[in-house]
Amino acid sequence: MKALLTIEKLHKDFVLHGQGGIAIKVMHDLSLELHRGECLVLAGRSGIGKSTLLKMLHGNYLAERGSIRIHFDDGLLELTDLPTHAWHRVRRDVVGYVSQFLRVVPRVSAREVVMEPLLARGAYAQDARQRAETLLARLNLPERLWSLPPGTFSGGEQQRVNIAEGFIGEHPLLLLDEPTASLDATNRDVVVEMISEAKARGCALLGICHDEDVRSRVADRLLPLDEHLMARTSSQETF
Amino acid sequence: MTRSVLESPVGEKPVLDKPVLERPDLDSPALLDVESITRLYGPGKGCEAIDFRLHAGEVLGIVGESGSGKSTLLRILAGLEAPDAGRVTYYPLDRSLSDHSREGELDLYGIGDARRRALLRLEWGLVHQNPRDGLRMGVSAGANIGERLMALGDRHYGQLRAAGCDWMRQVELDAERIDDAPQTFSGGMQQRLQIARTLVTRPRLVFMDEPTGGLDVSVQARLLDMLRTLVRQLGLSVVLVTHDLAVARLLSHRLLVMRQGRVVEAGLTDQILDDPQHAYSQLLVSSVLTP
Structure with a gap:
């Protein structure tokens, strides 16, 4: 079966114009394949470019060179040259993202944050609300917090709002940036279950996860990123 | 025929263990096409060679410092000031607005003033930075909201009043104050009233010039949240001018960064703010103070 996601020879530099145009090479020649129902975990030390890769797949970072393709049953989509409006x-429909940090919008309650991805697709508010509450309850977020803006929540509470928001849309490709970093054992188990269910319905997951226990329970494969660092080490000598 | 059918053995029913995954339809209709728009008051003053397309349902933010030409551009797009060169094409819902030669499109500065005013009344809305420019300060809040409906031929007093009350509530104003004049309102309340007055006719495309400028931070947050919700509920397309990147991040899907009259970078809002490519965008993003 054809992979859902194929990445070929992906490169990423950051050029800092304010610093005399220094180019920081963060990714060199990265290639990978990801299938439906599979969870691939990126491994490697902090700063090696794991989050960078997720952000490139979500359109936050532009790729320098290379290709990122999503293969549908009726054709493919090249993400590196997608027009902005697309x-x-x-x-909304294909690539979901559970970020490490919650971007807080003033006055928007936790419940509404979680409902948003469904509302954006035109779902009925009542249905979206029900799904959101089911997820928040499953993640053990106390009900009294649901109607409050998450700005003042603890790290673990904010993370659970993020997870609920990321999973509610059931995107075919889901990017996970340290989804369990601030969670206790009970809630880590819930997230592991949610990942397993996502795999069972054919979702492809690409994640970053430093927690050994969670990693061993969800990862079908590990992709160590060290080898892609070669470019950075060699270029550092020329600076 | 799908891949699964092709791969299944002859004569056997295809087994679809996973639902078919279809490529999403990425084409959304264009609402506004802006081609080579130039309007210069002096060298680097005004805007120059601007090109972009606005798609239905998009919120486009135009960011840049004072004097970058963003307000000039907005005035041109909104039909208030003719460019020296270039063309703005709008694709109206109401076919009677379109050009005689080309069905379904309209050259904003090729049509007469009367038709341009009709367009502003029927399909567009404009939110000024200063609510005093968008409101009639001497007449009641209800009359301010009703006026745009009346311009569309609505004459039923009861319905106009009901719409007034309904929109006062939508923008979180006390409907009890429907008979009070806007000059008795605070700045934030006036701005919300201006938004109600603009949106009551259900425009397709709304132009906003620094809608939260000049308001206290706490009032800004409330207004931003309200705008976000209304944009989604009404399926509005918006062109928003702001110098505030936080406002742009909260409201816009896509950004144009302007400097000295030109667009120096265009892209997805997150991408411009997280991975700006142009030296000026990098400077702008790195100069934001985060509390």
């Missing part, structure tokens, strides 16, 4: 629909 990203809105790709994010």
Whole structure:
């Protein structure tokens, strides 16, 4: 079976114009394949470019060179040259993202944050609300917090709002940036279950996860990123 | 025929263990096409060679410092000031607005003033930075909201009043104050009233010039949240001018970064703010103070 996601020879530099145009090479020649129902975990030390890769797949970072393709049953989509307006629909319907940090919008309650991805697809508020509450309850977020904006929540509480928001849309490709970093054992188990269920319905997951226990329970494969660092080490000598 | 059918053995029913995954339809209709728009008051003053397309349902933010030409551009797009060169094409819902030669499209500065005013009344809305420019300060809040409906031929007093009350509530104003004049309202309340007055006719496309400028931070947050919700509920397309990147991040899907009259970078809002490519965008993003 054809992979859902194929990445070929992906490169990423950051050029800092304010610093005399220094180019920081963060990714060199990365290639990978990801199938439906599979969870691939990126491994490697902090700063090696794991989050960078997720952000490139979500359109936050531009790729320098290379290709990122999503293969549908009726054709493929090249993400590296997607017109800007097309990203809105790709994010809404295809690529989901559980970020490490919650971007807080003033006055918007935790419940509404979680409902948002469904509302954006035109779902009925009542249905979206029900699904959101089911997820928040499953993640053991106390009910009294549901109607409050998550700005003042603890790290673990905010993370659970993020997870609920990321999973509610059941995107075919889901990017996970340290989804369990601030969770206790009970809630880590819930997230592991949710990942397993996502795999069972054919979702492809690409994640970053430093927790050995969670990693061993969800990862079908590990992709160590060290080898892609070669470019950075060699270029550092020329600076 | 799908892949699964092709791969299944002859004569056997195809087994679909996973639902078919279809490529999403990425084409959304264009609402506004802007081609080579130039309007210069002096060298680097005004805007120059601007090109972009606005798609239905998009919120496009135009960011840049004072004097970058963003407000000039907005005035041109909104039909308030003719460009020196270039063309703005709008694709109206109401076919009677379109050009005689080309069905379904309209050259904003090729049509007469009367038709341009009709367009502003029927399909567009404009939110000024200063609510005093968008409201009639001497007449009641209800009359301010009703006026745009009346311009569309609505004459039923009861319905106009009901719409007034309904929109006062939508923008979180006390409907009890429907008979009070806007000059008795605070700045934030006036701005919300201006938004109600603009949106009551259900425009397709709304132009906003610094809608939260000049408001206290706490009032800004409330207004932003309200705008976000209304944009989604009404399926509005918006062109928003702001110098505030936080406002742009909260409201816009896509950004144009302007400097000295030109667009120096265009892209997805997140991408411009997280991975700006142009030296000026990098400077702009790195200069934001985060509390």
